[in-house]
Amino acid sequence: MSEFNIAVLAGDGIGPEVMQEANKVLDAIETKFGVTFNRTAYPVGGYAIDTEGEALPPKTLQGCETADAILFGSIGGPKWDSLPLEQRPERAALLTLRSHFDLFSNLRPAKIYPGLEGLSPLRADIAASGVDVLVVRELTSGIYFGQPKGRDGEGEEEYAFDTMRYSKREIRRIAISAFEAAQKRRGKVTSVDKANVLVCSRLWREVTEEVAKDYPDVELEHIYIDNATMQVMKNPAQFDVMLCSNLFGDIISDECAMMTGSMGLLASASMNEDGFGLYEPAGGSAPDIAGQGIANPIAQILSAAMMLRFSLNQQEAADAIERAVVATLESGVLTGELLPADKRDQASTTAQVGDEVVRQI
Amino acid sequence: MSEFNIAVLAGDGIGPEVMQEANKVLDAIETKFGVTFNRTAYPVGGYAIDTEGEALPPKTLQGCETADAILFGSIGGPKWDSLPLEQRPERAALLTLRSHFDLFSNLRPAKIYPGLEGLSPLRADIAASGVDVLVVRELTSGIYFGQPKGRDGEGEEEYAFDTMRYSKREIRRIAISAFEAAQKRRGKVTSVDKANVLVCSRLWREVTEEVAKDYPDVELEHIYIDNATMQVMKNPAQFDVMLCSNLFGDIISDECAMMTGSMGLLASASMNEDGFGLYEPAGGSAPDIAGQGIANPIAQILSAAMMLRFSLNQQEAADAIERAVVATLESGVLTGELLPADKRDQASTTAQVGDEVVRQI
Ligand SMILES: CC(C)[C@H](C(=O)O)[C@@H](O)C(=O)O
Ligand SMILES: CC(C)[C@H](C(=O)O)[C@@H](O)C(=O)O
Numbered sequence: 001m002s003e004f005n006i007a008v009l010a011g012d013g014i015g016p017e018v019m020q021e022a023n024k025v026l027d028a029i030e031t032k033f034g035v036t037f038n039r040t041a042y043p044v045g046g047y048a049i050d051t052e053g054e055a056l057p058p059k060t061l062q063g064c065e066t067a068d069a070i071l072f073g074s075i076g077g078p079k080w081d082s083l084p085l086e087q088r089p090e091r092a093a094l095l096t097l098r099s100h101f102d103l104f105s106n107l108r109p110a111k112i113y114p115g116l117e118g119l120s121p122l123r124a125d126i127a128a129s130g131v132d133v134l135v136v137r138e139l140t141s142g143i144y145f146g147q148p149k150g151r152d153g154e155g156e157e158e159y160a161f162d163t164m165r166y167s168k169r170e171i172r173r174i175a176i177s178a179f180e181a182a183q184k185r186r187g188k189v190t191s192v193d194k195a196n197v198l199v200c201s202r203l204w205r206e207v208t209e210e211v212a213k214d215y216p217d218v219e220l221e222h223i224y225i226d227n228a229t230m231q232v233m234k235n236p237a238q239f240d241v242m243l244c245s246n247l248f249g250d251i252i253s254d255e256c257a258m259m260t261g262s263m264g265l266l267a268s269a270s271m272n273e274d275g276f277g278l279y280e281p282a283g284g285s286a287p288d289i290a291g292q293g294i295a296n297p298i299a300q301i302l303s304a305a306m307m308l309r310f311s312l313n314q315q316e317a318a319d320a321i322e323r324a325v326v327a328t329l330e331s332g333v334l335t336g337e338l339l340p341a342d343k344r345d346q347a348s349t350t351a352q353v354g355d356e357v358v359r360q361i
Numbered sequence: 362m363s364e365f366n367i368a369v370l371a372g373d374g375i376g377p378e379v380m381q382e383a384n385k386v387l388d389a390i391e392t393k394f395g396v397t398f399n400r401t402a403y404p405v406g407g408y409a410i411d412t413e414g415e416a417l418p419p420k421t422l423q424g425c426e427t428a429d430a431i432l433f434g435s436i437g438g439p440k441w442d443s444l445p446l447e448q449r450p451e452r453a454a455l456l457t458l459r460s461h462f463d464l465f466s467n468l469r470p471a472k473i474y475p476g477l478e479g480l481s482p483l484r485a486d487i488a489a490s491g492v493d494v495l496v497v498r499e500l501t502s503g504i505y506f507g508q509p510k511g512r513d514g515e516g517e518e519e520y521a522f523d524t525m526r527y528s529k530r531e532i533r534r535i536a537i538s539a540f541e542a543a544q545k546r547r548g549k550v551t552s553v554d555k556a557n558v559l560v561c562s563r564l565w566r567e568v569t570e571e572v573a574k575d576y577p578d579v580e581l582e583h584i585y586i587d588n589a590t591m592q593v594m595k596n597p598a599q600f601d602v603m604l605c606s607n608l609f610g611d612i613i614s615d616e617c618a619m620m621t622g623s624m625g626l627l628a629s630a631s632m633n634e635d636g637f638g639l640y641e642p643a644g645g646s647a648p649d650i651a652g653q654g655i656a657n658p659i660a661q662i663l664s665a666a667m668m669l670r671f672s673l674n675q676q677e678a679a680d681a682i683e684r685a686v687v688a689t690l691e692s693g694v695l696t697g698e699l700l701p702a703d704k705r706d707q708a709s710t711t712a713q714v715g716d717e718v719v720r721q722i
Pocket of ligand 1: 090091094095250557558587
């Protein structure tokens with residue numbers, strides 16, 4: 001019988017309550033598919049700052065090191081916003097985990113689900129045009145981590161600087177992720193850059209073109225980041241896989257997520273070359289609705305499905321979860337934010353949605 | 362009688378034809394307000410590459426130096442896309458002009474005109490919520506111009522690098538532009554940054570907070586660039602002035618332009634500390650529709666109005682043009698892209714729209 005170790009980092013805000021539903025779903029998968037998920041919970045984020053004095057305590061990092069995958073909730077909130085940047089949950093925990101485990105390949109799917117077009121902030125005809133984008137974002141290099149970074153000079157001439165930096169190797173491996181993903185989807189990669197201004201983007205284009213030669217069945221096109229933000233709004237159905245550097249992927253993936261109008265449904269995967277990965281919902285910790293039992297657990301549940309697919313190689317189990325989620329959405333067991341304003345009184349709770357997914361499995 | 366020298370750089374694609382209409386409008390202003398605009402045309406962009414061998418010939422630069430303002434059309438097109446980056450129209454002409462004249466303050470208004478909500482790619486209720494944003498973009502520093510920039514290393518470890526760099530002085534002067542603009546508008550500045558990752562953004566926040574102290578009547582808020590691209594889509598009416606660095610302003614201003622759905626109506630100003638400026642439409646050279654007499658001249662005409670307002674200090678004349686444009690839009694004399702698909706046969710030509718604006722003056 002297959003057995004896996006999972007580090008569960010629920011974090012702050014709605015993290016713990018949606019994680020509880022993902023755990024229910026994993027329990028159901030254990031029973032149905034005869035696998036075992038040994039789950040160990042570790043403190044992370046603001047909660048870890050409060051209880052252990054730092055956002056990523058050593059025992060959490062060690063727990064992740066011995067696990068087969070990390071199931072991550074969400075972190076941060078107003079309570080920890082005034083800390084020095086380096087100690088804040090986002091940087092101290094999330095960026096450190098990405099970098100420590102070399103989680104360079106970040107997959108962020110954004111899809112407008114049939115029946116939920118009305119939630120999209122886009123015009124009805126655009127929302128109904130069949131939008132299903134996968135943003136493949138480089139996650140461990142670029143201007144996030146490039147050195148040097150700092151401050152120098154004095155008075156009004158004091159200045160700050162950050163370095164955007166990409167090697168051929170770094171570009172090649174994320175481009176390969178994008179082309180591999182496109183082969184399993186609709187066969188198109190749109191690479192987002194600013195090659196009319198940035199030297200990094202020119203290298204990005206060069207290497208992407210090289211990689212494309214190995215995937216003759218995948219079409220490659222290039223788009224400037226400024227134009228990309230326009231096209232995502234005007235005609236998102238033109239995109240299949242969008243390949244982005246760290247910063248541009250941060251921007252484009254959030255724009256794509258918002259475009260669906262249903263952030264509570266979007267999962268993400270962050271993986272390294274060994275298939276180890278961290279899986280987390282696209283939305284944030286939403287401290288404003290935490291603890292009320294109204295948060296949507298679907299994104300967390302779909303993150304667990306991505307974990308099964310990409311790190312634990314449990315394709316059937318992953319399929320089962322994804323099918324159960326679609327069935328749940330169709331059944332109408334929905335949290336409030338997915339319902340039209342005049343039907344919010346029929347909203348299901350976080351737990352009810354989790355139970356329905358389990359039932360559908 | 363006031364007399365001004367204007368360098369007219371029509372450029373490529375639709376540039377020359379929309380510039381012709383702006384010139385008609387300036388003729389009408391001369392008559393009505395008793396001013397003289399001495400206009401001299403200079404080659405720029407792809408046209409200058411073809412005729413003079415470079416995108417910004419010395420005589421064009423000299424002509425701009427002796428002028429009171431530059432009225433710019435648009436440049437670039439597929440014909441010149443395969444040139445080495447440094448010689449291409451956008452970089453060789455536009456970025457050089459910005460840098461040479463220190464045109465650090467870039468104003469890009471984006472507004473959904475009453476009656477034209479249907480053009481917006483946003484959901485009807487969002488498009489009708491009263492969207493009127495001014496993006497104030499820093500235009501001569503940041504990662505566009507920061508040094509060092511280049512390539513190094515070998516084999517797969519060969520890497521490219523760009524430097525994002527901002528001094529307090531550079532941030533302060535663009536922040537002041539934003540606060541001054543907000544005072545004349547709805548009194549709110551939203552500063553866009555990535556302060557959870559970039560050292561430049563932290564300095565940006567610090568200096569922006571300092572500047573805010575001198576404008577107690579203006580509200581300042583900060584937003585991350587990833588969240589900003591989401592909010593522009595979800596609730597654009599929340600924004601008045603958006604203050605951005607060069608790269609983030611490039612992205613946000615294009616997203617805001619697209620959100621209006623009427624790129625052919627959007628003008629922009631790029632100014633230095635002496636009030637000298639370059640004025641250009643937000644849209645590109647649109648080579649696909651060039652020469653057919655169907656391009657919308659309004660953005661070019663409104664660019665001329667901004668020139669009168671900001672560089673030539675002719676407020677009344679600027680008001681007159683802007684009023685005439687609103688009247689023209691209301692009169693229904695519109696180019697095809699502003700009309701619903703089934704009414705395109707009633708489209709007016711570029712020249713007819715220009716004539717109508719003149720008539721309304
Ligand atoms: C919290 C922040 C540092 C992070 C990022 O910019 O990568 C977040 O926006 C994300 O996209 O995961
Ligand atoms: C052409 C390009 C270099 C330019 C820029 O990025 O500034 C353009 O996109 C703009 O916004 O004016």
